[in-house]
Amino acid sequence: xxxxxxxxxxxxxxxxxxxxxxxxxxxxxxxxxxxxxxxxxxxxxxxxxxxxxxxxxxxxxxxxxxxxxxxxxxxxxxxxxxxxxxxxxxxxxxxxxxxxxxxxxxxxxxxxxxxxxxxxxxxxxxxxxxxxxxxxxxxxxxxxxxxxxxxxxxxxxxxxxxxxxxxxxxxxxxxxxxxxxxxxxxxxxxxxxxxxxxxxxxxxxxxxxxxxxxxxxxxxxxxxxxxxxxxxxxxxxxxxxxxxxxxxxxxxxxxxxxxxxxxxxxxxxxxxxxxxxxxxxxxxxxxxxxxxxxxxxxxxxxxxxxxxxxxxxxxxxxxxxxxxxxxxxxxxxxxxxxxxxxxxxxxxxxxxxxxxxxxxxxxxxxxxxxxxxxxxxxxxxxxxxxxxxxxxxxxxxxxxxxxxxxxxxxxxxxxxxxxxxxxxxxxxxxxxxxxxxxxxxxxxxxxxx
Ligand code: HEM
Numbered sequence: 001x002x003x004x005x006x007x008x009x010x011x012x013x014x015x016x017x018x019x020x021x022x023x024x025x026x027x028x029x030x031x032x033x034x035x036x037x038x039x040x041x042x043x044x045x046x047x048x049x050x051x052x053x054x055x056x057x058x059x060x061x062x063x064x065x066x067x068x069x070x071x072x073x074x075x076x077x078x079x080x081x082x083x084x085x086x087x088x089x090x091x092x093x094x095x096x097x098x099x100x101x102x103x104x105x106x107x108x109x110x111x112x113x114x115x116x117x118x119x120x121x122x123x124x125x126x127x128x129x130x131x132x133x134x135x136x137x138x139x140x141x142x143x144x145x146x147x148x149x150x151x152x153x154x155x156x157x158x159x160x161x162x163x164x165x166x167x168x169x170x171x172x173x174x175x176x177x178x179x180x181x182x183x184x185x186x187x188x189x190x191x192x193x194x195x196x197x198x199x200x201x202x203x204x205x206x207x208x209x210x211x212x213x214x215x216x217x218x219x220x221x222x223x224x225x226x227x228x229x230x231x232x233x234x235x236x237x238x239x240x241x242x243x244x245x246x247x248x249x250x251x252x253x254x255x256x257x258x259x260x261x262x263x264x265x266x267x268x269x270x271x272x273x274x275x276x277x278x279x280x281x282x283x284x285x286x287x288x289x290x291x292x293x294x295x296x297x298x299x300x301x302x303x304x305x306x307x308x309x310x311x312x313x314x315x316x317x318x319x320x321x322x323x324x325x326x327x328x329x330x331x332x333x334x335x336x337x338x339x340x341x342x343x344x345x346x347x348x349x350x351x352x353x354x355x356x357x358x359x360x361x362x363x364x365x366x367x368x369x370x371x372x373x374x375x376x377x378x379x380x381x382x383x384x385x386x387x388x389x390x391x392x393x394x395x396x397x398x399x400x401x402x403x404x405x406x407x408x409x410x411x412x413x414x415x416x417x418x419x420x421x422x423x424x425x426x427x428x429x430x431x432x433x434x435x436x437x438x439x440x441x442x443x444x445x446x447x448x449x
Pocket of ligand 1: 061062063064074243245247248249251252255311312313316381382383384385386387388389390391392393396397
């Protein structure tokens, strides 16, 4: 999509074919705002669908839902992502960050000249954070690369060849996929997650345990629904915990690995960030309290600039649900019929010199308080935009900030011979994925406040 975006400079709309489906690429900020916000009701469906009966746990993910079902689910889950619910998760995340430091200390001298595959490393951390926050369990990712929770989640997120072909059919030839009863989540993964949730819920109910986590919020939602004579089933609890797992684990690992890559390639920014983190830890007894962590300015800018250069979702797909006329800034008008696939080229916008000067340059200062208002609205779409903007954004920022701050406080992150100069996107991946991986090495620092 980035190439198509560049090829049609000056045009607000570009038509293309994806297999037998016509697609519409948007190249205009005004139209992007119209699609995401002003005419949201005409574009409220994401370009993915799963069969509600064959794939109930995936279908209940807000990302897949539309209409009233989407609205109710989003309203139900939103309170779990407010600061008052996220703050109590910090001690759980800190335990995982301490495990990450231990793991790096134990392995940084023996990992060889190429260092660590940053994505693999970060996904151990995000898997454990999500496991403890969403399911209230440990995933044992640092100890065992083949741990069951990780293996089951990976079956969903990095499917093998046969499953990938099935997924293509589900997306591009849905009627054939329905006929063949193809499902996105393998049966054994579905059964596994239902079993995990049943065990956790039973144990908490039997032993009257309450814990400050997402699972507790879901259990409380069920209790409230029962009191009000409404339905909130065990399947709903499982589906929403799985949403947390699938949406929260991989995307955050991707962005963290790109941050490590950029910090290794920009030691000056890394050093400035270290000073910011070390000073804040020093002023708070060696910890970063919730409010302090969220407010560290350079840390926030580094994350946003990395998301600009390497958005986890390089393009967003929407489907027109109500025919509409779109008008671009240059006056071009286009009739968009119901059912039309519409693509918002996130990476194209993020690398367009009209919106981001010298776009290939890693420049966290673009997101500084004095400059970020220069970025046109809806041209930075790292977390999407409008009513469907990423539901887990605050959680993602919290876990990412804690991991990066902890790593720079304890280690110097360095490039290795395998660290790519220019990151090449793997064209087969729907999420951002660097061809050949992102490799970095860690040197332990003497002082670690
Ligand atoms: C750095 C990490 C993350 C990135 C870059 C990211 C990015 C995105 C993007 C681009 C969208 C589409 C937004 C749109 O259509 O406008 C999205 C949707 C969503 N994200 Fe995230 N996400 C991240 C982490 C998370 C986490 C941690 C969770 C949950 C714990 C989460 C849950 C969701 C959900 C439920 C949706 C669908 C929202 C809806 O359609 O109403 N995400 N995310």
